[in-house]
Ligand SMILES: Cc1cc2nc3c(=O)[nH]c(=O)nc-3n(C[C@H](O)[C@H](O)[C@H](O)COP(=O)(O)O)c2cc1C
Ligand code: SF4
């Protein structure tokens with residue numbers, strides 16, 4: 235991970251600018267950002283740990299070890315174009331099928347379910363994003379198929 | 386409009402267009418050659434100024450003018466490419482990046498040449514995973530082909546382009562929040578002035594432009610300012626402040642229509658034409674009730690206002706905030722405007738960065754009030770209270786740092802004003818009764 239982070243440094247005139255890329259590297263690998271990583275990022279980028287923390291906590295995107303991501307992060311869009319074409323029901327159905335509330339992870343650590351604001355795919359409403367892939371014009375049947383396809 | 390030929394979407398759908406060779410074969414990268422070999426940076430700024438291209442990211446600021454605000458004596462300049470596209474209803478940047486990444490890159494290269502920027506950052510929202518990978522590949526190809534890197538095409542001009550991923554916050558699309566986020570800080574918009582042109586990324590002169598704005602640039606260089614101005618709605622001579630609405634526009638259409646999608650048309654199509662001619666009308670054979678004219682922040686059009694032109698000056702005339710991102714979301718007659726307003730208020734309350742009290746508190750209040758109306762606990766006074774809260778937040782009343790607050794307030798003002806009857810009815814009907822929701 236250190237090497238990956240180091241590769242970002244030449245992109246920017248300040249080291250601090252590598253905070254988000256560094257957090258992404260850690261988060262994608264560990265599924266959360268432990269305190270230890272915050273400190274190491276701070277050291278690498280010549281910042282106070284509090285500065286890294288300040289940035290990280292602003293984006294509700296990053297998880298702590300108390301609440302790490304599951305293997306698959308599933309974002310269901312709840313914004314307007316999706317909501318008026320069944321998006322709210324998609325989220326509800328996903329909650330039921332997985333037995334979790336938005337923000338939670340299934341007990342087996344398989345899937346983290348979250349709501350998203352507009353995913354920029356309103357032409358395919360209702361939609362969700364999982365593992366970088368947008369699933370479009372979702373029906374109830376699609377949800378079953380999708381869920382069974384996620385290892 | 387019958388003879389309009391798509392510009393930005395022209396080759397969209399051509400097999401493997403995302404590859405540099407294919408893009409070139411279809412005429413791509415000619416504009417870069419032309420700009421770098423035949424024009425000075427000042428010439429390019431002038432051509433873009435003459436074209437009257439206005440920013441497609443929401444504010445509609447004249448692009449050439451923005452470029453010419455950079456201090457002449459600068460040593461370092463940055464271009465920040467705004468690919469944060471998070472305004473609900475909007476997806477044209479995604480389509481441009483995924484479908485034709487080299488067109489975007491060509492625009493970036495020419496913009497950097499014109500503004501003498503030697504580094505460009507593409508700030509792309511994290512959720513655009515496919516667009517990120519597509520652009521990443523395209524950037525590598527462009528380096529390998531000599532369009533990026535040291536001495537572009539053998540000229541003294543050098544350019545690096547880096548992708549910088551966001552982390553799921555709408556506010557990062559606001560240009561100074563974007564800059565703060567790029568710098569590794571929390572995305573709190575900056576107080577202006579200083580404007581980014583003077584002091585932007587890393588305290589250096591910076592231009593922030595939207596993906597669609599930049600995608601227009603190669604075409605303007607190749608075909609000229611007059612060609613660009615042959616499309617759209619000319620400035621009203623009676624109004625010296627009208628800067629016109631020229632060029633093609635990618636309209637995003639979603640919601641209750643038969644054919645949602647991204648449609649390229651000359652600026653100035655009416656909302657009704659877009660819905661009927663492009664979108665195939667309202668779904669399920671229903672009638673329309675309302676529409677969002679340009680992304681969630683812009684307010685609401687009633688069905689009887691659908692003949693309004695979707696351009697930079699038309700929407701203000703019917704009380705909307707503006708053209709915004711030209712993203713139209715259609716609501717059919719069965720839609721509850723109270724639900725629509727609740728969803729809207731929830732979005733802005735969730736996305737307010739919390740820096741300014743009127744925005745942080747105001748967005749929170751508005752969603753709670755609309756929620757109680759929705760749940761049958763609304764009071765008649767609530768409607769005026771909503772308008773009052775909305776009226777007190779934003780850059781326009783001068784109480785906030787950025788325009789998120791104006792965008793949060795506008796749909797509330799429009800909803801209560803244009804659909805007052807429905808809200809009054811809801812308050813009356815549900816008062817004291819636990820049903821509804
Ligand atoms: C809350 C807020 C969110 C914004 N989000 C975006 C966005 O996602 N993309 C964008 O291009 N512009 C966005 N803008 C507008 C930018 O601040 C800026 O005006 C624009 O990127 C300039 O580019 P342009 O002149 O090429 O349009 C936003 C503005 C505000 C106030
Ligand atoms: S207006 Fe709202 S979003 Fe903008 S800076 Fe103030 S609190 Fe943040």
Ligand code: FES
Pocket residue numbers: 311312313314315316317351352353354355356357359361473474475
């Ligand atoms: S509203 Fe769901 S993708 Fe835009």
